[in-house]
Amino acid sequence: MYRYDAIDRAFVEDRAAQFKAQVARRLAGEISEDQFKPLRLMNGLYLQLHAYMLRISIPYGTLSTTQLRKLAWIARTYDKGYGHFTTRQNLQFHWIKLRDVPDILDHLASVEMHALQTSGNCIRNVTSDPRAGATAEEIEDPRVWSELIRQWAALHPEFSFLPRKFKIAVTASPHDRTAARLHDIGLLMRKGREGLGFEVIVGGGMGRTPYVGPTIREFLPAEHLMSYLEAILRIYNRHGRRDNIYKARIKILVAQLGAEEFARQVEAEWEAIDRPSLDLPQAEIERVRAGFAAPAFETLPGRSDAFEAAKAADYALARFARNNVHPHKQPGYAIVDISLKAPGETPGDATGDQMDAIADLADAYSFGEVRVTHEQNLVLAHVKLDDVAAVFAGLKAIGLASANINLVSDIIACPGLDYCALANARAIPIAQDIAVRFANAETAEKIGELKIKISGCINACGHHHVGHIGILGVDKKGEEFYQLSLGGSAAEDAEVGKILGPAVPADKVTDAVDQMIEVYLRERHAGERFIDTYRRVGLVPFKEAVYAEAH
Numbered sequence: 001m002y003r004y005d006a007i008d009r010a011f012v013e014d015r016a017a018q019f020k021a022q023v024a025r026r027l028a029g030e031i032s033e034d035q036f037k038p039l040r041l042m043n044g045l046y047l048q049l050h051a052y053m054l055r056i057s058i059p060y061g062t063l064s065t066t067q068l069r070k071l072a073w074i075a076r077t078y079d080k081g082y083g084h085f086t087t088r089q090n091l092q093f094h095w096i097k098l099r100d101v102p103d104i105l106d107h108l109a110s111v112e113m114h115a116l117q118t119s120g121n122c123i124r125n126v127t128s129d130p131r132a133g134a135t136a137e138e139i140e141d142p143r144v145w146s147e148l149i150r151q152w153a154a155l156h157p158e159f160s161f162l163p164r165k166f167k168i169a170v171t172a173s174p175h176d177r178t179a180a181r182l183h184d185i186g187l188l189m190r191k192g193r194e195g196l197g198f199e200v201i202v203g204g205g206m207g208r209t210p211y212v213g214p215t216i217r218e219f220l221p222a223e224h225l226m227s228y229l230e231a232i233l234r235i236y237n238r239h240g241r242r243d244n245i246y247k248a249r250i251k252i253l254v255a256q257l258g259a260e261e262f263a264r265q266v267e268a269e270w271e272a273i274d275r276p277s278l279d280l281p282q283a284e285i286e287r288v289r290a291g292f293a294a295p296a297f298e299t300l301p302g303r304s305d306a307f308e309a310a311k312a313a314d315y316a317l318a319r320f321a322r323n324n325v326h327p328h329k330q331p332g333y334a335i336v337d338i339s340l341k342a343p344g345e346t347p348g349d350a351t352g353d354q355m356d357a358i359a360d361l362a363d364a365y366s367f368g369e370v371r372v373t374h375e376q377n378l379v380l381a382h383v384k385l386d387d388v389a390a391v392f393a394g395l396k397a398i399g400l401a402s403a404n405i406n407l408v409s410d411i412i413a414c415p416g417l418d419y420c421a422l423a424n425a426r427a428i429p430i431a432q433d434i435a436v437r438f439a440n441a442e443t444a445e446k447i448g449e450l451k452i453k454i455s456g457c458i459n460a461c462g463h464h465h466v467g468h469i470g471i472l473g474v475d476k477k478g479e480e481f482y483q484l485s486l487g488g489s490a491a492e493d494a495e496v497g498k499i500l501g502p503a504v505p506a507d508k509v510t511d512a513v514d515q516m517i518e519v520y521l522r523e524r525h526a527g528e529r530f531i532d533t534y535r536r537v538g539l540v541p542f543k544e545a546v547y548a549e550a551h
Contacts, residue, residue, distance in 0.1 A: 001062050001064060001143075001291060001292065001369060002059075002062075002143075002147045002288065002291035002292065003112065003291060004112045008112070009109075009112070011154070012109045012112070012113075012114045012116070013109050015043075015114070015116060016102065016105040016106055016108075016109050016114070019039070019043045019101070019102065019105060020102035020105070020106075022036070022039045022040075023098060023099070023101055023102050024102075026098065027098065027099060033047075038120070041119040041120045042116070042117070042119065042120045042122070042160075043101075043105070043115055043116065043119075044056065044057070044114075044115025044116065044117075044118035044119050045096075045098075045101060045115070045119075046119065047421070048094065048419050048420055048421050049417075049418075049419055049420065049421050050094075050095070050419070051094065051095045051096060051097070052096040052097065052098055052101070053092055053093065053094050053096065053419070054092065054093045054096045054101060054104065054115055055086070055090050055091075055092045055115060055118040055119060056071070056090060056091045056092070056093070056108065056113060056114075056115050056118065057090060057113070057114055057115060057116065057117070057118050057125045058089050058090055058091060058113075058125065058372050059125060059126060059146065059147065059150050060089065060126055060127065060128035060132070060142075060143045060146040060147065060150075060170070061089035061127065061128060061130050061371050061372040061373065061374075062132075062143060062369065062370075062371055062372075063369070063370045063371070063372065064111075064368060064369060064370075065359035065360075065362050065363050065368045065369070065370065066111050066368075067111045067112070067113055068355050068356075068358065068359045068362070068370055069355070069356055069359045070107060070108070070110070070111045070113070071083055071091055071352075071355055072352035072353070072354075072355035072356045072359070073107075073352065074093065074104055074107060074108075075093065075351070075352035075355065076352040078093065078096060078097070078100045078103075078104055079093040079094070079095045079096060080094075080095045081351055081352050081353075082349050082350060082351045082352065083349070083350060083352075083355070084346070084348050084349050084415065085340060085348045085349075085350065085372050085376050085377075085378070086348065086376065086461075087374050087375070087376060087412060087414075087461065087462070087463055088118075088124065088125050088127055088167070088374065089125060089127050089128075089130075089372040089373070089374055090118055090125055090372075091372070092415075094415065094419050116154070116155070117153070117154070117155075119165075120160075120165070121161055121162045121163065121164050121165055121166075122153075122159065122160050122161070122162060122165070122166065123149075123153035123156070123159060123162075123166045123167075123168065123233075124165055124166060124167050124168075126146045126149050126150050126153070126168050126169070126170060127146075127167070127168075127169045127170075127178050127179075127183075127374055128142045128143050128146045128169065128170045128171065128178060129142055129170075129171045129172065129173055129177050129178055130177060130371040130372065130373040130374075130379045130381070131173070131177065131326070131335050131371075131379065131381060132172070132292075132371075132381075133292060133294065133381065134328055134329060134330075134333075134335050134381040134382055135173055135326075135327070135328070135329060135335065136327065136328075136329035137173040137174055137175060138171075138172040138173045138189075139172045139173075139189045139190070139191050139196065140172055140189065140196065141172070141289075141292045142170045142171055142172040142189060143170075143292050144285070144288055144289045144291075144292050145170050145187070145189070145198075145222070145225065146170045147288050147291070147292075148225070148226070148280065148284075148285070148288055149168060149170070149225075149226075149229070151288075152226050152229070153168075158233070158234070158237065159233050159237065162233070162236065162237060162240065163236065163237070163240030163241055163242050163248040163249075163250075164240065164245070164248035164249045164250075165249075166184045166185075166233075166236075166250070167183045167184050167185075167205075168183060168184065168185045168186075168187070168229075169183040169185075169186050169187065170187045170189070171186075171187070171188055171189065172188075172189035174492065175491065175492060176188070176490075176491050176492040176494075177373070177374070177491075178374060179374055179463070179466065179490035179491075179494070180201060180204075181201055181204050181212050181213050181490075181492075181494035182204040182205060182206055182210075182212065182213070182463075182465075182466060182490055182494060183201070183204050183205070183213065184202070184203070184204065184205060184213075184249065184250045184251070185200070185201065185202055185213075185229070185232060186200075186201035186202075186204060186213055187199070187200060187201070187225075188201065189222075190219055192219050194219070194221050195221065195222070196221075196222040197219045197220050197221045197222050198217075198219070198220045198222065198225060199215055199217070199218055199219065199220075200215065200216055200217040200220050200228065200232075201213040201214065201215050201216070202214070202216050202232060202250065202254055202259075202262065202266075203250055203251045203253070203254030203255065203259070203262070204251060204494075205249055205250075205251040206460035206463060206464075206465045206466070207249070207458065207459050207460050208246055208458050208459075209246075209249075209251065209252065209255075210460070210465040210466075210496045211251045211254075211255060211496075212494045212495065212496060213251070213254070214254065214259035215259075216259060216262060216263035216266060217263065217266075217267075222280075222285075223279055223280050223282070223285070224275065224279055225280065226278050226279065226280055227270060227273060227275045227278035227279050228266075228270055230273060230278055231266050231267075231269040231270035231273060232266050234269050234273075235253075235262070235265050235266050235269055236250045236253060239253055239257075240253050241253070294330075295367040295369075295382055296367075297330045297332075297333065297382070298332065298384070299331075299332075300330075300331055300332025300333070300384065300385075300386075301331065301332055302331040302332060303385075304332065304384075304385035304386045304388075306385075306386050306389075307321075307385045307386060307388055307389065310388075310389040314389075316392075316396075316401075316403070317388075317389055317392050319403040319441060319445070320392050320401060320403040321388065322403070322445070323337075323403045323404060323405050323406070323407060323445070324336060324337040324338075324339065324403055324405045325337075325388060328382070330382070332384060332385055332386075333382055333383060333384055333385065334383050334384075334385055334388055335379060335380075335381055335382075335383070336366075336379065336380040336383045336388060336391055337373075337377055337378075337379055337405045338358065338377060338378040338379065338380065338395060338400055339377055339400065339401075339402040339403075339404050339405055339410060340376055340377050340378060340400065341376070341377070341402060341404060341409055341410045341411060341435065342399055342400065342402045342435075343402070343409050343432075343435040343436050343438075343439035344432050344435060344436050344439075345399075345432070345435075346413075346428050346431075346432070347376050347411050347412060347413040347428070347431050348376035348412075348413070350378075350400075353398070354398045354399070354400060357394065357397070357398045358370060358378060358398075358400075360394070361380065361391055361394045361395070362380055364387075364390075365380065365383050365384065365387045365390065365391050366380035366381060366382050366383050366391075367382050369381065369382070375410065375412055376412055376413075377405065377410070403441065404441075404444060406449045406450075406451065407438075407444040407445065407447065407448070407449070407450065408434070408435075408438040408444050408447050408450045408452065408517070409434070409435035409438055409439065409444060410451075411431040411434060411435060411452045411453070411454060412451075412452075412453040412454065412462050412463055412467070413427040413428055413430070413431035413453075413454040413462050414427050414454070414455050414456050414461035414462035415427070415428065415456070415461075416428055416454075416455075416456030416457075416462075416473060417456050417473070417480070420456060420457070420461075422457050422459060423456035423457045423473065424456060424457045424458075424473050424474055424475040424480070425456050425457070425473025425474060425475065425480035425481070425482065425506070426456060426473065426480060426506075427454040427455060427456040427462055427471075427473060429506075430454055430471060430473075430482065430506065430509050430510075431452075431454050433509070433510045434452060434509070434510050434513055437510050437513075437514060438517075446521075447517055447520070447521070447530070448529055448530070449468075449529045449530065449531075450468055450469070450517070450529070450530045451467050451468045451469075451489075451490075451531075452467055452468065452469045452470075452471065452513070453465075453466065453467030453469075453470055453471070453488075454467075454470075454471040454472075454473075455470075455471070455472050455473065456473040457472075457473060458472065460472075463490060464485065464488075464497075465485070465488055465496050465497055466488035466489055466490040466494065466495070466496065466497065467485070467488050467497060468486070468487070468488065468489070468497075468529075468530050468531045468534070469484065469485070469486060469497075469513060469516060469530075470484070470485035470486070470488050470497045471483070471484060471485075471509060472484075472485070474503050476503065479505070480505075480506045481503035481504060481505055481506070482503055482504055482505075482506065482509045483499060483500075483503040484499070484500040484501070484503075484504065484509075484512060484546070485497035485498055485499050485500060486498055486500055486516070486534055486539060486542055487531065487534050487535065487539070489531060498539055500539065500542065500543050500546060501543050501546065501547055502547075504546070512546045515542075515545040515546050516542045516545060516546060517530075518545065519541050519542050519545045520533050520534070523537050523541060
């Protein structure tokens, strides 16, 4: 993984020291909360319902075990013993005291971490494929380009005060695990006659007005990436709305101009700017690429007799292998997903002790590296097939061996009204209720792939718009209701779901999900996933099942 150079280290340490002085002024009453707010937001600090929340950047979702252990220590020392992994591959601490923030930032800086640009109207944490460098699908490791973007975007003088927050995703695989088409900019790596390049997607997003982003350039040579991003951001900075927060995202600008006109303006800007000063020198690409060199894999057979025997002897391990273990580009290795969705627990949460134990497993079995997914799970990207049984046993010992990746209980949920001042309704209890209802492993596997996503408000931090089943919390005269949608997808076939009908009360949500699953099981053809059956039969049978009692 990429390691800080002297410039990175000095930059992060100086910024932490600067914020320490700002916190001291706030605690002394020298500046008001309104004056302090823009300062804290640019350092990832939110004021939520009950306490401050600190959002920590995990660039492209890659953590060393040293960093993960530091997060575990912070969780125990300054929070309530746990952290929350988010849909931007970040980690949040929800119970932070303001007086402790400077010390926390110092501790983060000591392990090459920070909270910069995890909030504010700037370019946020760049997300990428959690299987980067491990899957045979990819053209090359997309984290190389994510890191180059991170360095370009860090406190960029022109783009630190954009009309609104800005999010970029990079993937190099045909199967999109980043929700690239739902980002302000999505970069899909391509290989053409000119070599490496990107399909450039602009104007995706969720929230109040969801859009699947259109492609504005089919192929951009990779060496021109930074100059082209510069052109896009300049057009956005020039024309983006600053008078209306609800119309300030780039998706609104692209929709209003039209993708063709927006692309024309970007191309014109790109031709006009000083490209040679912005384009990436090959030497710099290679310098960063070296930070993502493949680990020292052993030469192994593609089949592990020990693993096959272990699966045959342990049905729970066999189920874990079916759902949480994926092919690796290196023979004899596997990619292992760690579910943070044990039924009844909070999606995305991990205790400090669990983080420490995962770090131990990563050191022993996965080259000292852990990945964070945008679906609020973790990944050990390079595990020998011979070692999968040992990893499973280690996860079982800490309550993280749920074999439910992509199944009904692998639910994305935002913190909702339990934490967030913006939320209208709770998301966590709804996710817990659904997961408990479908906790039976045989039932979950019978249902198959089903992506349920829950948001506590229209800001869509739980990605409800693109859930196979989406659930949005709404307030009705002080009561929590939930609007259901169907047919969304965040993958390469990205689509915004359609609203099913009137919102249902909290105590009816799990029953409604159960009813929709019954329709799917009744209507599906052999081999169909929930989303496939929905696309074939349409909304009506699901709607009739959910609202039958109302007629």
